[in-house]
Amino acid sequence: MRLNALDLRHLRYFVAVAETLHFGRAARQLNISQPPLSQQIQALEAHLGVPLFERTKRRVALTSAGVYLLPEAQRILRDVVRIAEQTQEASQGLTGHLRIGFNFSAPLHPVTSKLLQKFRLQYPRIKLELVLHERPTVWQMVDLKAAGSK
Helix, strand or coil: CCHHHCCHHHHHHHHHHHHHCCHHHHHHHHCCCHHHHHHHHHHHHHHHCCCCEEECCCCEEECHHHHHHHHHHHHHHHHHHHHHHHHHHHHCCCCEEEEEEECCCHHHCHHHHHHHHHHHHHCCCEEEEEEECCCCCHHHHHHHHHHHCC
């Protein structure tokens, strides 16, 4: 089996045929003609070394290998879409980590919870970390100064 010969187009074509169980309908759904679709499915089967469909003149059915491959192929195609979307979000600064320091009284202010809630809704892929800052003591200031000089 040569996995480097397998591409996303093969998986998209397989999923379309597997979901419709009809080469003609799948070809129309993919906006291609039926002969190239059949050739690509045959190429996928050759690459994997197993038949994925049982074909007769009247019907198309998945083999046990096809039944196994269908949810895996659907997951891979969903993952590719998700990865592309999240990569675009990352380039736009819509993902990441934000650390916010607050004092004891901040959560009691009505605006604080509204702002945090609005931020979470608007930027769901940014992880918010809330850090409680107490009133600094002399020893904390010494520790901070020592940490900054390292």
